[in-house]
Amino acid sequence: MADARLVIARRAAAELRAGEIVNLGIGIPTLIPDHLGTDTEVFLHSENGILGVGPRPVDGEIDADLIDAAKRPVTALASASYFDSAQSFAMIRGGHVDVAVLGALQVSHAGDIANWAVPGRDVLGVGGAMDLVVGARRVIVTMTALSSSGEPKVVARCSYPLTAAAAVDVVITEQAVFRRREGRLVLTELLDGASVDDVRRSTGGELAVALELL
Amino acid sequence: MADARLVIARRAAAELRAGEIVNLGIGIPTLIPDHLGTDTEVFLHSENGILGVGPRPVDGEIDADLIDAAKRPVTALASASYFDSAQSFAMIRGGHVDVAVLGALQVSHAGDIANWAVPGRDVLGVGGAMDLVVGARRVIVTMTALSSSGEPKVVARCSYPLTAAAAVDVVITEQAVFRRREGRLVLTELLDGASVDDVRRSTGGELAVALELL
């Protein structure tokens, strides 16, 4: 089996279309640019105030005033523009970002997402997570099928505090792609040799499966 | 007796202090810059999106993209900056404009102001009047004592539709200066040879008069 993160990143890259405005969260989403075809140039928006994030800088090219929302040094495309944080989130909340790709702790069958807080742990950082899942036109969740303790992350109902209800459009794990159709996640595609039963075992509750996979 | 408008403009100019951010309405307020001392440089804000309005352009200097809120061609100071209308009114409403000087149809003893609509006539233009009287830190009204039909403009209660309640700080007519103290307009200064009785005759209702004038 291929490295789960790469399987997910590669499949997520195929969801993006040339010219789209895309916001990438931390973790797996940051691997996506490496898997985009050369004819699929997208424009990366980072919520700290830039449209047109370029590749990571080589040594000596680092600009201390130029970072992404993960606080990593980046470069800027020739088309790049900068804006303040209110404007940046006005873009997000106003539906001007086509796609947000981000990780999650849990996604429910209804498309609810929990990705900012674990009960009983510190809930002191939310950042732009809530804005992105509410505001982006398409929300793609990239996550491994199981948590590090082996619990399914696609669940009948989220037990963790919600980031937003009915917000997720697509979920991509190393096993499968799920799409929200008529308000409910549907398994639509198997990845990397997984079977429907494999996916059933690693998701909580009764899962809807697209006809073509049965 | 001097020309009423010039008396008012000259006296209003003396209310401004060096360095203040000032928004000037149409009519008499536009005469004020000519009466400012050379040591009283103020910064003119115009709500269509400029801080740092300069003098009127001479012929051949007119820039079609550079106007004030009265839609007149203007010049810009070396310090000038431009901003969109939401930002411009954020400045006004947020208390970042020190002084608004504007005309009025009526000002009540409580400092209520009516300057945008006459009952029975078209009330289809308000522009920035309401924002300015609510938002500017100091609101100075410049107006002739009487309307063209001979009615007092300083009145016990406004009969015209209000622009804002309890918003006016200073009223300057060709006869007098009134200041709002403890929620009530007080006659504090006589202009151009007027007497307290002259002022009483040209204002509606019982007027408070500062002790030093009695």
Added chain:
Amino acid sequence: MPARVVSLDEALSHVHDGDTILCGGFGLVGAPMSLLDALAERSTARDLTVVSNNIGEPGRGLGALLRQGRIRHGISSYFTSNPEAVAAVNSGTITATLLPQGTFAEAIRAGGAGLGGFYTPVGAGTALAAGKEQRELDGRLQVLERPIRGDVALVYADRADELGNLSYRKTARNFNPLMATAATITIAEVGALVPVGSLDAEAIHTPHLYVDLIVVRDG
């Protein structure tokens, strides 16, 4: 998607009967005059709602559409600058929503920013707050104002790059950056089209994600 450079006719094909048109400009300064002229001369779209600080001037800009009877409703802070607009409201030919200028600007910003509304002290207790929710917040009476959005935004910018980044010039900026954020389709008329990378990144007032179509102003 990157903006596409199109002809006036193609741009106007996106304006349909019954649409709400957001239009930049303070008076005619910064107004997209080529788009408005073409809209009057070469489009038949009618029953329009126009959202603009002024309804043009008599026969000019939005005033030309008004004369043609193609405007149904106006949302504005100052109809008064076009006496024909005032007459049209008084005769019942068009209906009008009058807003304080700052509220008007802020409502369009809210529309583009995905907000549900905002409270402002401006207009509270006056005739312009009639029928609106008012409540005391921070010891001041405030009015709830709702976001404004449109189907098509028509804006004017001094320069655009080929992706659709826009830079405005002096007081021609005015309402244009706001209108550009708040419509389903944003059409920018521009004074000049320049290569990507030739605008100052710190002076791009409207990043390209807001712009769908670009029309280069005639001559």
Added chain:
Amino acid sequence: MPARVVSLDEALSHVHDGDTILCGGFGLVGAPMSLLDALAERSTARDLTVVSNNIGEPGRGLGALLRQGRIRHGISSYFTSNPEAVAAVNSGTITATLLPQGTFAEAIRAGGAGLGGFYTPVGAGTALAAGKEQRELDGRLQVLERPIRGDVALVYADRADELGNLSYRKTARNFNPLMATAATITIAEVGALVPVGSLDAEAIHTPHLYVDLIVVRDG
């Protein structure tokens, strides 16, 4: 009034016990580091409320004030970037208000713009809306969020002119222009002071009416 260029010590004399400090920067990028270092080393102001996207890093920026026990309350979207801030909240040393980042930015803008509040769909129905008014507007559940203002704003800009016009550089802009609008006194630390007229008027991000004091960054 035009901004005055002052020393660090004079600038810090405006920070008092119990003040609410608005501080620009995303992490430490665009943070006014000289002002923050001096605040930690040369001021005794305590019981501070800090409004900043992060509470610095351990021992750096606002993190230095935190270590000194001079912060009473934090308003932020991401305390987590400084584990010591998280620990301080958990031990009850400081209290915390957590806001979604866009709501945080918008609330500061509202504070500077004289608005009474705004409705946003972000956070509606979640734990972060607990205790807040929620209502349905335009078919979506929305949360009423209130403006944030401060006594003193500390911001960093790449350049200022002698009147106080500010230009930021790249992603060091972030929260700085917002913070500059929402405090009684705004103190700008700047990389360079330039003569009036040498900034591009179209790229002045903070017009001088927002700025009270300027401190030129060391070395």
